Amino acid sequence: MCLAVLAPAALAGCGRDDPADAAPADVRRLLDRRAEAVLERDPVAYRATGGPTAAYDRLRDVPLKSWTYRLKDFERDGARATATADLSYRVAGYDRAPLTAERTLSLQRRDGRWQITAERPAAKASEQLWDQGRVDAVRGTHSLILGVGRERAELRRYAELADRAVPAVRDAWRGDWPGKVVVLVPKSLDNMADLLGAPASGYQGIAAVTTGEAGGSGRTPADRIVVNPDAYGVLGELGKQVVLTHETTHVATRARTSRATPSGSPRASPTGSATAAPTAPPTRPPPNSAAPSSTDACPPPSPPTTPSASAATRRGSRGPTRGPGWPAG
Structure with a gap:
């Protein structure tokens, strides 16, 4: 299994934070723990990273090979913060390389530790x-x-x-x-x-x-x-x-x-x-x-002599089709 490993490079957009502020590093480690909890199917460890386990429960049936976060941006406002991260994941047995989706995370500092209160698609990202x-x-x-x-x-x-x-x-x-x-x-x-x-x-x-x-x-x-x-x-x-x-x-x-x-x-x-x-x-x-x-958005196959013909006719009948080797079009 591949666990989250985050690059130590400086974060873009962190100019608002004091250079000595350890919050971004703490959040990286938090995301590492959340990724590990997802992969290990550990609801207790997931809950410890903050927020309800609804998102974890929704994922339980998905066979995952990898699940990683890469922190891209961190903006802090006192005990609250917003982070942007790239989520990369692979479905076990199917994905040759990770798929990546940008995510926005809301965080809150409680008892000296950062916790995730919400995770959602980033502003211009599609849903998973x-x-x-x-x-x-x-x-x-x-x-x-x-x-x-x-x-x-x-x-x-x-x-x-x-x-x-x-x-x-x-x-x-x-x-x-x-x-x-x-x-x-x-x-x-x-x-x-x-x-x-x-x-x-x-x-x-x-x-x-x-x-x-x-x-x-x-x-x-x-x-x-x-x-x-x-x-x-x-x-x-x-x-x-x-x-x-x-x-x-x-x-x-x-x-x-x-x-x-x-x-x-x-x-x-x-x-x-x-x-x-x-x-x-x-x-x-x-x-x-x-x-x-x-x-x-690809058309179902149709006979080469009638490109716009129906590829399948009324329910229960046998309509004309062409083999899967025909080019898309």
Whole structure:
């Protein structure tokens, strides 16, 4: 397990503190202890760092390989302070490199010791799934499904579909990729948008998107397939399979995908089908990756002779699909 190790470099933004003030160093050690408590699944040690254990409880089902904080900024006002830190973490068995998210922490000094009273996304950072509630994890053979506010039976169904998608994509794409996917299933469209750091209006009717670095190396973190449960839920079984298979294709081919690769939007129609829209909604890169990243809103596969045709027809029927080896577009 990787525990938090913080650089001893001087902090930007600490000019308001007396140089002799030991508070930043104390806060670094506090964040070290909190990171260790999360990794060791130690609620007593977590509680000792301050604040309620609600955030800890929300994370308990997530398999973590590493969890570290790097203090970036510290501003003190008497017995209270605000800190900004980079949280880096890896999901065990899935992430090749840490994902990083900027966090804001509120602190208070009690009985001569600093304690954390609150932790939240920084002003320009997107939410993490556990910010939205308790995360339930379902492990498949080739997948990890993380959901908030969803029934476990529903998450198991996602795992079944993802476990079918991965071998299909692996057979069609021989490139170097982990052969595993992480699927995030938030409670609603609004929650999906909060994970992506973009307006919900840009994702209405879009069943799923894949986040990650376009044209990245094998050292970049595992991509995340982020589901819009509102749109995904109206699809038939074939449509759901097509969407997850297509998004898995993006995970597999990410290192060979350039930022110029055309990408459309997976949309759900009132008939319960997945249809391809010609363009993706405007988004900004999510800040939760180890390298500059992009968010692809990708269309489900469709036959090459009819690019805008439905990739899956009414619930229960057999609509045309194309294999996962087809390029995104």
